[in-house]
Amino acid sequence: MGKVIVITSGKGGVGKSTTAASIGAGLAGAGKRTLLIDMDVGLRSLDMMLGAENEMVYDLTDLASGICSFDQALYQDKKRDKLFMLPSAQQTDSSSITPSDMKALMYSLKDMFDFVLLDCPAGIGRGFRNACASADAAILVLTPDGISLRSAERAKQLMELDGISDVQILINRVSKKNPLSTDECIHRLQLPVLGFIPEDDAVPLSAGRGCAVIDTESVAGDAFERIVRRLLGETVRYKIPHEKLFHKLKTGFGKEPACKLG
Numbered sequence: 001m002g003k004v005i006v007i008t009s010g011k012g013g014v015g016k017s018t019t020a021a022s023i024g025a026g027l028a029g030a031g032k033r034t035l036l037i038d039m040d041v042g043l044r045s046l047d048m049m050l051g052a053e054n055e056m057v058y059d060l061t062d063l064a065s066g067i068c069s070f071d072q073a074l075y076q077d078k079k080r081d082k083l084f085m086l087p088s089a090q091q092t093d094s095s096s097i098t099p100s101d102m103k104a105l106m107y108s109l110k111d112m113f114d115f116v117l118l119d120c121p122a123g124i125g126r127g128f129r130n131a132c133a134s135a136d137a138a139i140l141v142l143t144p145d146g147i148s149l150r151s152a153e154r155a156k157q158l159m160e161l162d163g164i165s166d167v168q169i170l171i172n173r174v175s176k177k178n179p180l181s182t183d184e185c186i187h188r189l190q191l192p193v194l195g196f197i198p199e200d201d202a203v204p205l206s207a208g209r210g211c212a213v214i215d216t217e218s219v220a221g222d223a224f225e226r227i228v229r230r231l232l233g234e235t236v237r238y239k240i241p242h243e244k245l246f247h248k249l250k251t252g253f254g255k256e257p258a259c260k261l262g
Contacts, residue, residue, distance in 0.1 A: 002033075002110040005117050006135035006164075010151030012122030014143050015172040018203055020119040021049045022214040022221075023139075026228030028083035029214075032114040035074065037086045039131040040121035041097060044088040050077060051210025052085065061089040064101040070108070079215075084113070099133035106134035124158055132159055137166035139194060144171060144178035144185055152189060168194040170227065174241045175199035182240060195227040198241035 007020045020036055027034040037060065038046040047053045055075055063073040063086065077083035089096065109116050118135060121127035132138070138159055142152040152169070159167060169191045171182050175198065186193060202218035214224040219241070229236045 002113040003115055003137060004106050004110060004135050005115065005137045005139060006120050006131045007117060007139045007141060008120035008128065008131065008155055008159075009122070009141045009148070010124055010128075010155035011142075011148050014141050014148055015197070015203070016122075016141050017045050017049055017119050018207065018213060019139065019141050019170060019172070019197075019224075020117050021046060021212045022224040023228055023231070024083055024085075024115075024117050025050075025077075025080060025212040026214045026224060027115050027117075027231070028077070028080040030228060030232060031082065032232075033082045033084075033112070034115045034117065035084045035086065035109060035113045036117050036119065038088040038119050039127055040119065041088045041127060046085060046119055047075075047087045048210065049207050050085060050212065052077070053210075056087045059087045059089040061096045064097055064105060070112070097130050099130055102130050103134045124154060128155070128158070129162075132162045132164060135162075135164055138164050138168075140167055140169045140189070140191065141172055142169065142185060142189075143173045144180040144182055146179060149180060149185055149188055152185075156189060156191065168192045170194045170197065172197045173199045193238070194230060195223060196238065196240050197223045 007016050009016055024034050024036040036046055038044045047056050052075060058068040058073040062068045063070070074084045074086055077085065106116065118131045120131040140152050140155060142148045156167060169189055171185055174182060174196050182196060198219050200218050200220035202216045202220050203213050206213045206216050213220050215221065223239065226236045
């Protein structure tokens with residue numbers, strides 16, 4: 001049976017969809033049958049990030065309401081035969097899907113895929129609840145700044161109330177100019193660290209070209225490769241971009257995570 005992972009943050013604009021696209025592409029490239037579901041009803045973006053915006057026929061709402069079958073709704077990526085996508089609807093809102101709908105869908109989809117990745121919308125409203133309702137685990141994405149961190153703390157609290165205990169953090173857009181250090185983010189959240197993604201021009205460029213960052217020769221692409229390997233159970237050394245020497249000494253220059261995994 002497959003694993004359902006929600007990719008969330010609380011705050012918008014921190015890189016959830018970029019994360020979902022790259023991790024999904026990486027898992028599929030590693031031979032895992034993977035499904036990406038865009039949960040941002042009314043404002044979908046995953047189809048554009050994978051260069052498939054003109055390929056979509058049916059969507060999540062159509063599938064949940066029984067208008068189409070699984071075979072009709074799931075789009076198979078042209079680059080990877082093990083990567084599939086289910087887009088959200090553009091002409092409706094999050095009220096068209098309920099947590100019960102998601103639980104029913106995941107019951108069937110977990111038998112069809114090794115991984116199901118849910119690209120959660122921004123905020124902590126109905127869309128957030130729908131995405132978290134059927135998740136086995138979560139990747140909490142944040143950037144090193146106070147607003148994003150506070151939003152991540154709130155999302156963590158709500159996921160705990162929903163019974164999601166397997167939560168790891170991914171710190172995105174790490175640069176020398178960040179208001180907070182990655183160490184402060186880890187200390188505040190007290191969660192295992194999945195990885196660090198450096199600020200990289202390859203990220204917006206790849207999105208504009210309809211390809212996942214993990215497919216590019218870039219530092220961000222390399223970071224996502226490492227994250228995928230960790231999700232698959234490998235022990236992979238951490239790279240902490242632009243951190244001060246003191247923090248590198250504390251973490252053994254990436255040999256040990258700042259917060260223990262597992």
